[in-house]
Amino acid sequence: MLRKRVAGVITVKDGWAVQSFGYGRYLPLGRPEILAENLDRWGADEIVIQCIDRAKRELGPDFALLERVSRKGLATPLIYGGGIRDAGEAVAVVKAGADRVCIDALLHDAPGNIDAIADRLGAQAVIASLPLSVDGEGRLAWLDYRTKTSAPVDDRLVVLLGTGAISEALVIDWLHEGQPHGFDETLLARFPVDDIPLIAFGGLSEPGQLRDVLQSPRVCAVAVGNFLNYREHAIHGFKVHLGGLPIRPAVTAVGVSV
Amino acid sequence: MTELTIGVIDYGVGNLASISQALHQLGYRCRVSREPEVLDAVDLLLLPGVGAFPAAMESLHRYDLVEYLRRSARLERPMVGICLGMQLLADTSSEHRLTEGLGLIPGSVSPLHGHHWHIGWNTMEVLKADPLLQPSDGHSLYFNHSYVFEAALEYQIGVARLDVPLVAAVRRGMVVGLQFHPEKSQAAGRQLLRNVIEGLCHA
Numbered sequence: 001m002l003r004k005r006v007a008g009v010i011t012v013k014d015g016w017a018v019q020s021f022g023y024g025r026y027l028p029l030g031r032p033e034i035l036a037e038n039l040d041r042w043g044a045d046e047i048v049i050q051c052i053d054r055a056k057r058e059l060g061p062d063f064a065l066l067e068r069v070s071r072k073g074l075a076t077p078l079i080y081g082g083g084i085r086d087a088g089e090a091v092a093v094v095k096a097g098a099d100r101v102c103i104d105a106l107l108h109d110a111p112g113n114i115d116a117i118a119d120r121l122g123a124q125a126v127i128a129s130l131p132l133s134v135d136g137e138g139r140l141a142w143l144d145y146r147t148k149t150s151a152p153v154d155d156r157l158v159v160l161l162g163t164g165a166i167s168e169a170l171v172i173d174w175l176h177e178g179q180p181h182g183f184d185e186t187l188l189a190r191f192p193v194d195d196i197p198l199i200a201f202g203g204l205s206e207p208g209q210l211r212d213v214l215q216s217p218r219v220c221a222v223a224v225g226n227f228l229n230y231r232e233h234a235i236h237g238f239k240v241h242l243g244g245l246p247i248r249p250a251v252t253a254v255g256v257s258v
Numbered sequence: 259m260t261e262l263t264i265g266v267i268d269y270g271v272g273n274l275a276s277i278s279q280a281l282h283q284l285g286y287r288c289r290v291s292r293e294p295e296v297l298d299a300v301d302l303l304l305l306p307g308v309g310a311f312p313a314a315m316e317s318l319h320r321y322d323l324v325e326y327l328r329r330s331a332r333l334e335r336p337m338v339g340i341c342l343g344m345q346l347l348a349d350t351s352s353e354h355r356l357t358e359g360l361g362l363i364p365g366s367v368s369p370l371h372g373h374h375w376h377i378g379w380n381t382m383e384v385l386k387a388d389p390l391l392q393p394s395d396g397h398s399l400y401f402n403h404s405y406v407f408e409a410a411l412e413y414q415i416g417v418a419r420l421d422v423p424l425v426a427a428v429r430r431g432m433v434v435g436l437q438f439h440p441e442k443s444q445a446a447g448r449q450l451l452r453n454v455i456e457g458l459c460h461a
Contacts, residue, residue, distance in 0.1 A: 002420060003379045003398065043444065045379060073279035075444045077400050094308050097275040099402060099442060119354075121309050124375040124404045167375045167404075197377075220378065248379045248398050251445065 003248045004214050005045035006238055009201060009225035010035045012051040012065065012082070019226045020052070021178035023131065023145055029229060033068040039228070040074045042235040043251045047078050048102065048170075048201075048223055050129070054083025055105035056146045061093050070097030081129055085109075087116040094121060102170060104129040108144050111160050118165035127199070128166045130157075131174035132187050140190045143174055153192055161193040168220060169193075173202035178226050180205040188216055199223050207241030214245050262459055263287040265300030267327075269317040272306035272343065273441075280441035284452050292321045301459050303330055307342030311351035311367060311405070314342055315359065324360060331362045336458035337433045344428065344435030345407050353405050363430045365409035373420050375404045380418040382426045382438070388415040390434065390457040391427055397446040399426075399438040407435065432458055 010032050011020045017035050018026040029035065032049060039047045049069070051062050060083045069078065074097075081102025084090050090101045101121070106113055107128055118126050131143040133150060141150040142157060161169060171191060176182030182203025191198060197220035200213045205227040213222055228234040239250035264286045266277055274290055281288040281304075289296050297303060305327070307314050318324045331337060339347050348359040351367035359367070370376055384395040401418065409428045416427030418438075428435040434454055440447035 001381055002376070002401075002418075005378055040444075067275075070275040070279060073283045074276070075280065075442060075448060077402070077439070077442045078276075091309070094273055095275070097273065099273060099276075099308075099439065119310060120313065122404055124377055124402050125308065164374065167377060195374075 001246060003045070003246050004219070005221035006210070006235060006242070006247060007046040007048050007079070007199065007221055007223040008039035008042075008044040008228050008235060009048045009050065009223045010039070011225055012049060012062070013053050015062070015065065019178060019229065023143070023174045023177060032065060033072055035229075036069050036074060036078075037072050039235070040072070040076045042233050044076055044235050045248055046221070047074065047076050049078065049080050049082070050102060051082025052145070059083050060085060061089050063092065063096055066093065066096040066098065079127060081127075086113050087120045090117040091120050094125065100125045100127055102127045102129045105146060107157070107160065111156070114160065114165045115163065123165050124167045126166050127168045127170055128161060129170045129172065131172040133173070133175045134184065134186050134190070140187065140192065145174070158192050161196050166196065168197045168199055170199045170201055170223065176203035179203045180227070181209055183209060183213065185213065188213070188218060191218065194218075201225070207238055210238055211242055211245065214242065214247070261287070262302065262455065263289060263300045264302050264304050264455065265297045266290045266304050266306060267297065267323065268292045269314070269321050269323055271314045271317055272308045274306060277304065277306050277340065277441045280448065280451065284448060286455065292323060294326055297326070302336040302338065302455055303327070305337065305339040305343035305346060307340065307346060309342060311342065311345060311353040311359070312355060312357045314346055315357050318346070327360055328362065331433050334432045336461075337362075338454060338458070339435040340441070341403060341437060341439055344437050345405060347428070347433060347435045348407050348409070351405065362433050363409055363413050363428050363435065365407055365413065365428070367405050367407050370404060370406050370420070370424065371422065376401045376418075376420060376424065382416045382418055384416050385414055388429060390429070390454045391416050391450065393453055394446065394450040397450070399440065399443040399447055399450070401426075401438045403437060407437065432461065434458065
């Protein structure tokens with residue numbers, strides 16, 4: 001049986017892992033590769049590294065970080081996002097240790113490049129990262145985090161998500177990111193494309209909330225960031241409370257069931 | 259510590275860093291190379307791969323590795339293909355266009371039936387009690403693919419299920435293909451990778 005996943009997210013700014021609050025306030029956590037090592041040891045189903053300043057500063061992917069993470073020899077699938085501009089960089093990111101790539105700014109700047117990435121890596125390796133909110137008129141709005149401006153989700157994005165070049169969408173509740181119990185499930189209910197699996201992220205802090213979100217047939221995974229940093233083996237804790245759902249049982253990287 | 263040396267074939271496609279690190283952590287010596295004189299000296303050839311079938315075969319041809327791999331299989335050298343590396347063992351693939359594969363295990367690669375992708379952790383069921391995989395029967399492993407190797411039944415040694423079974427592992431003599439990523443399947447994957455390497459090298 002294919003399981004739903006619980007992913008750990010590491011947000012990186014200026015080369016350091018940070019706690020992020022509403023895409024506007026950041027608190028340093030430490031070295032990203034150490035956090036990745038912890039998530040690997042704790043048995044996360046996937047690790048997401050999102051470097052939030054690479055596209056804004058036109059720096060390209062952080063290959064030095066990927067090399068440091070790779071040297072840790074993680075046994076957990078790694079998703080990397082941040083600064084990827086074209087297929088060549090996406091392939092290099094995978095060669096450097098990532099299993100899948102997350103695309104954000106490119107969706108705004110050069111959506112035509114997404115097809116080229118899917119041609120080289122396969123669509124299964126391509127995830128669309130979408131910071132979303134519900135605007136005052138109840139419409140789903142898509143944030144360009146570089147300019148901090150939101151616009152209603154339009155046909156252009158809907159078409160892009162339906163081309164078959166993107167396998168999953170990371171639905172980020174950026175307004176409530178870092179806020180306990182903040183995730184707004186309306187974002188999932190109003191997502192405009194039916195047949196693309198969704199990864200929910202932003203303000204997911206409580207096991208009951210994760211359970212509710214994972215029960216949606218549209219959701220293939222939940223991603224948790226800040227709230228994993230408050231205690232050891234947090235992934236175990238979440239999974240123990242998610243019993244009965246189609247998730248992989250809680251195990252550590254060395255295979256101990258909890 | 260074992261003295262086995264694994265040759266990871268570098269043809270410009272795949273997650274070489276992850277597989278090399280996994281092999282080192284399992285205690286194997288690892289040579290990442292496309293040079294026949296280097297690969298001739300290893301105990302097992304490992305063919306990784308991420309991406310599209312035609313581009314991967316193009317790269318193997320570009321580096322004169324197609325005949326090298328076919329000859330190695332004829333000589334019954336141990337060989338393991340992972341993910342796309344498994345699919346390359348097939349006769350043909352219809353990904354993007356019809357492309358000839360290495361032809362080491364009879365069968366063809368085609369799109370998944372009824373699903374766009376197979377992404378995430380899924381349980382493997384071992385067929386024919388293959389001794390290499392038997393200890394991993396029922397374990398969850400990480401899959402990430404949209405095409406599947408429809409190998410002839412006699413070569414299938416493991417399946418996973420979506421609505422229907424799909425081939426997760428194949429074997430023909432000393433050549434084994436794994437559709438999932440053992441190097442990214444935590445303890446279950448590392449144990450399986452060790453069993454396959456040790457089983458083939460000490461057969």
